[in-house]
Amino acid sequence: MDHDTRADFFDSTAENYDEDTFHASVAEALVLPLPEGPELVLDVACGTGFAAYAALRLKPSRVLAVDLSPAMLARAEAKAPLQDPSGVVTWQAGPAVPMPVEDHTADVVLCASSLHFLGAVAFADWRRVLRPGGRLAFSVVSGLRFRPSGQFEAFVPRDLTFPTDETEAAALAAGFVDVSATTFAVGTRSVFVVHATAP
Numbered sequence: 785m786d787h788d789t790r791a792d793f794f795d796s797t798a799e800n801y802d803e804d805t806f807h808a809s810v811a812e813a814l815v816l817p818l819p820e821g822p823e824l825v826l827d828v829a830c831g832t833g834f835a836a837y838a839a840l841r842l843k844p845s846r847v848l849a850v851d852l853s854p855a856m857l858a859r860a861e862a863k864a865p866l867q868d869p870s871g872v873v874t875w876q877a878g879p880a881v882p883m884p885v886e887d888h889t890a891d892v893v894l895c896a897s898s899l900h901f902l903g904a905v906a907f908a909d910w911r912r913v914l915r916p917g918g919r920l921a922f923s924v925v926s927g928l929r930f931r932p933s934g935q936f937e938a939f940v941p942r943d944l945t946f947p948t949d950e951t952e953a954a955a956l957a958a959g960f961v962d963v964s965a966t967t968f969a970v971g972t973r974s975v976f977v978v979h980a981t982a983p
Contacts, residue, residue, distance in 0.1 A: 787852060787879060790852055793939060794851075794852060794853035794855070795853050795855035798832065798853060798855035798856045798858070798859050799855070801831060801856065801859065802832050802859065806897075806970055806973050807834050807896065807897045808834045808838075809970050810834075810896050810897050810923045810968060810977070811834035811835040811838040811896040811897075812838050813923075813977050814838070814894055814896055814922070814979075815835065815838040815841060815842065815894065815921070818842055818892060818921060819842070819919075820843050821842070821843055822842055822844045822845070822891035822892045822919075823891050824844070824845065824848065824885070824889060825842065825846070825848070825890070825891065825892040825893075825894065826848050826885065826892065826894065826913060827839065827847060827849035827850070827873075827894050827896075828850065828880045828881070828883060828895040828906065829850070829852070829880040829895060829901060829902060830849035830851045830856070830857075830860060831853075831856050831896075831897070831898065832856050832860045833849060833859075833860030833863060833867075835849075835894040835895075835896040836849040836860065836873045836875075836894075837868065837873070838894075840868060840872060842892070844872060844891075845872075846874065847872055848873075848874050848883075848885065849873055849875050850875075850876045850877075850878060850879075850880045850883060850884065851875075851877065853877075854877050857875050857877055861875050880898070880902065880906075881902050881906050881909050882909045883913050885913050886913075887913065888912075888913070888915045888916070888918075889913065890913045890914050890915065890918055891915060891919070892919045892920075893913060893914055893918070893919070893921070893922075894921050894922070895910075895921075895922040895923070896922070897923055897975070899922055899923065899925075900925050900932075900941075900944070901939055901940065903942075903944045904941070904956075905941075905943065907956070907958070910982075911959055911960070914982035917981060917982060918981070918982040919979065919980070919981055919982075920957065920960060920978075920979070920980045920981070920982065921978070921980075922977075923975045923977050923978070924946065924947060924953055924956060924975060924978065925946055925976075926948060926974065926976065927946035927947055927948045927952075928948050944956075947965075947976055950965040950966060950967060950976060951965070953965035953976035953978050956978065957978055960980035960983065961981050961982075961983050962979075962981040963980040963981075964979050964980075965979075
């Protein structure tokens, strides 16, 4: 499926995306344990910017947020006057894999509520962009709950096996060290939240 088709699909969901506050809660859970002061934070498949804005609490020098959907980015940028008045976040339209940065230049990679659209290929790119000791934080849906259907199913890559428990979620970060996975739940909804460090 080409990038334009995928972008059109996500554009069609942008208007109401922020109504689902679960995404914001997941982004906060990803950022919460990370240390302050990173030079460069990457928000991969940033959507309307929940993780990019949550990352500002880390006092980064720069955040680069990339998404395929111009409509999602427009909604993200519209929040900037209130959430990022200093302009720390740069928004860029385009594929989030590969991220448009040089090798081993990022201190933090965040991927909130998007891995199930990117697939396993994302992990190799995250290892590429992170400097040694850089931190990775991503969420992933449970294989016990995630059942894509209809038009939505066509946008889910086939190269990723969705984990059914925390051990399987942590195993997705193969090649990283100090990997931890927890179950993050709000009400009846839950995802696995994984933190890891680049070797």
